[in-house]
Amino acid sequence: MQNIEQELRQFVxxxxxxxxxxxxxSSSDSFLDKGIIDxxxxxxxxxxxxxxYRIKIQDRExxxxxxxxxxxxxxxxxxxxxHTS
Amino acid sequence: MQVEEFLELSAGRSPEKTALVCxxxxxxxxxxxxxxxxxxxxLVAEGVQRGERxxxxxxxxxxxxxxxxxxxxxxAVFLVVNPTTKVDKLTYILNNCRAVxxxxxxxxxxxxxxxxxxxxxxxxxxAAGMSSTSLRDSEAQLVSLENxxxxxxxxxxxxxxxxxxxxxxxxxxxxxxxxxPKGVMLTHLNIVSAATSITTYLENVPDDVILNVLPLxxxxxxxxxxxxxxxxxxxxLEPSFTYPYTVIEKLVQEKVTxxxxxxxxxxxxxxxxxxxxxxxxxxxxxxxxxxxxxxxIRQLRKVFPHVKLYSxxxxxxxxxxxxLPPDQIDLRPTSVGRGMPNEEVYIVDDNGRRVSPxxxxxxxxxxxxxxxxxxxxxxxxxxxxRCGHLPxxxxxxxxxxxxxxxxxxxxxxxxxxxxxxxxxEKVSPKEIEDVLYSLDGVAEAAVIGxxxxxxxxxxxxxxxxxxxxxxxxxxxxxxxxxxLEDFMVPKFVEFRDELPKTDSGKISRRLVxxxxxxxxx
Numbered sequence: 001m002q003n004i005e006q007e008l009r010q011f012v013x014x015x016x017x018x019x020x021x022x023x024x025x026s027s028s029d030s031f032l033d034k035g036i037i038d039x040x041x042x043x044x045x046x047x048x049x050x051x052x053y054r055i056k057i058q059d060r061e062x063x064x065x066x067x068x069x070x071x072x073x074x075x076x077x078x079x080x081x082x083h084t085s
Numbered sequence: 086m087q088v089e090e091f092l093e094l095s096a097g098r099s100p101e102k103t104a105l106v107c108x109x110x111x112x113x114x115x116x117x118x119x120x121x122x123x124x125x126x127x128l129v130a131e132g133v134q135r136g137e138r139x140x141x142x143x144x145x146x147x148x149x150x151x152x153x154x155x156x157x158x159x160x161a162v163f164l165v166v167n168p169t170t171k172v173d174k175l176t177y178i179l180n181n182c183r184a185v186x187x188x189x190x191x192x193x194x195x196x197x198x199x200x201x202x203x204x205x206x207x208x209x210x211x212a213a214g215m216s217s218t219s220l221r222d223s224e225a226q227l228v229s230l231e232n233x234x235x236x237x238x239x240x241x242x243x244x245x246x247x248x249x250x251x252x253x254x255x256x257x258x259x260x261x262x263x264x265x266p267k268g269v270m271l272t273h274l275n276i277v278s279a280a281t282s283i284t285t286y287l288e289n290v291p292d293d294v295i296l297n298v299l300p301l302x303x304x305x306x307x308x309x310x311x312x313x314x315x316x317x318x319x320x321x322l323e324p325s326f327t328y329p330y331t332v333i334e335k336l337v338q339e340k341v342t343x344x345x346x347x348x349x350x351x352x353x354x355x356x357x358x359x360x361x362x363x364x365x366x367x368x369x370x371x372x373x374x375x376x377x378x379x380x381x382i383r384q385l386r387k388v389f390p391h392v393k394l395y396s397x398x399x400x401x402x403x404x405x406x407x408x409l410p411p412d413q414i415d416l417r418p419t420s421v422g423r424g425m426p427n428e429e430v431y432i433v434d435d436n437g438r439r440v441s442p443x444x445x446x447x448x449x450x451x452x453x454x455x456x457x458x459x460x461x462x463x464x465x466x467x468x469x470x471r472c473g474h475l476p477x478x479x480x481x482x483x484x485x486x487x488x489x490x491x492x493x494x495x496x497x498x499x500x501x502x503x504x505x506x507x508x509x510e511k512v513s514p515k516e517i518e519d520v521l522y523s524l525d526g527v528a529e530a531a532v533i534g535x536x537x538x539x540x541x542x543x544x545x546x547x548x549x550x551x552x553x554x555x556x557x558x559x560x561x562x563x564x565x566x567x568x569l570e571d572f573m574v575p576k577f578v579e580f581r582d583e584l585p586k587t588d589s590g591k592i593s594r595r596l597v598x599x600x601x602x603x604x605x606x
Contacts, residue, residue: 018563018574032327033144033192035169035571039326039353040540059358062330 124155264515268460428452505534526554
């Protein structure tokens with residue numbers, strides 16, 4: 001899961017922080033509160049998750065509990081990957 | 086009438102009714118009124134005078150709404166600054182309007198600390214989310230916002246009224262073609278007039294429950310709050326549309342009747358699986374900021390068959406210009422309708438003469454909703470506010486090109502200047518170009534809007550580099566994101582060997598755009 005966390009962080013930094021040093025993004029920071037992501041960003045994130053981890057995300061899963069921080073994303077992915085394996 | 090009376094009259098009529106819902110908090114009109122009064126008294130005690138400016142730098146929150154009405158009750162002028170605004174621009178705005186107080190969140194304050202010496206006018210800062218329970222951190226000159234709102238020693242009743250309705254109520258900063266933001270001056274009369282016209286054609290009633298996801302720094306978002314309080318309805322405030330299903334669930338749970346959209350939101354909404362959702366309470370949906378593609382209109386009509394869909398058009402300088410009555414939307418989906426109640430609109434040629442139906446010209450707006458001017462920019466103001474036919478009256482030249490059909494319905498054609506409309510927000514190419522030029526290695530830059538299904542227009546930067554310089558798209562976006570609001574960061578960056586110029590040697594955005602279009606084909 002260490003890898004997944006790194007991959008996710010890299011994606012968020014590359015795409016939403018435009019590659020800025022990520023020292024100020026902690027794993028529990030809310031993307032919403034930090035102004036990191038908007039609704040178009042969420043759709044980009046979902047495409048990334050589906051393509052990289054070969055999972056299918058239901059529209060109804062697009063909620064802050066699943067997506068709104070690195071920690072939430074890792075937990076969500078762990079759950080999704082367990083179900084598929 | 087003054088804007089804060091929207092709240093005061095509704096609180097008098099129905100004190101126990103729910104006025105405001107945001108995240109897990111629900112406030113009645115009485116609670117909103119009393120907390121606003123306390124904050125208003127605290128502002129006065131801090132020395133805020135009639136007509137002085139108070140900036141609100143907060144995301145959509147209970148505190149943002151309370152602050153707006155508290156500032157008005159104190160007799161001052163409010164401005165809401167988008168929370169994604171970077172510190173350079175915030176400093177510029179605070180100094181430009183000489184704000185004497187700032188209401189913000191402790192998290193948003195961090196970047197501003199080092200700028201305090203450059204903010205000579207700013208006397209007080211009220212901050213939400215201060216960890217200590219102390220009322221005041223004297224070293225940092227900070228006042229706790231939450232403690233102020235609940236302070237028992239502050240009166241529950243409003244301060245004595247000092248303003249009249251031709252006094253300023255708000256400044257709304259908007260992108261200008263010069264690259265520096267301009268403060269649109271709105272009087273109480275301007276806002277009351279616009280809100281009255283809009284709630285009239287939307288047929289709003291006290292039972293209305295309006296859900297707003299748009300930032301309050303954007304006048305379309307701000308007016309949702311003002312109008313909900315005016316009619317004595319309920320406003321459901323969401324921080325954003327980032328997690329669409331959270332918002333969809335709220336629409337159902339709160340039995341929302343009115344849902345304002347911009348094209349970006351409707352594009353996302355139409356991509357969602359809404360099977361199993363039913364919106365029996367929803368009465369109307371509105372769109373403004375940019376034209377809704379006809380395809381979206383048809384799809385929205387399918388998703389919400391029983392709902393009235395209002396296609397509208399406006400600009401900050403007069404709030405709203407026109408609306409298309411919902412029964413017309415299937416007949417003329419590309420029209421943005423007619424002038425709203427208590428307002429006159431017409432189209433003129435370059436000499437200011439009215440044109441016949443079908444002829445393209447500049448749209449002119451006449452009404453009490455037209456702004457007082459741009460803050461301390463008399464020349465810019467004179468360009469857009471020109472003499473009307475009554476002595477001394479000013480009418481607004483919108484800079485938007487329109488045509489009108491035989492029955493008086495308006496059709497948007499384009500802008501007279503290069504302003505880009507992205508995600509419903511006006512973006513000045515000059516402002517972004519100034520930031521691009523501050524990046525080492527950039528020799529020339531032009532910023533243009535390119536068509537985008539989701540954003541309306543997406544921002545594209547076209548750049549030539551200095552000899553030997555090496556920059557990537559990522560470098561450019563990273564630099565921009567440090568100096569500009571999120572919505573202004575270019576989505577596309579193109580590098581060219583040279584940029585086309587006009588005969589006078591100026592870079593021509595029009596020719597750059599034509600080149601970009603060719604390349605895409």
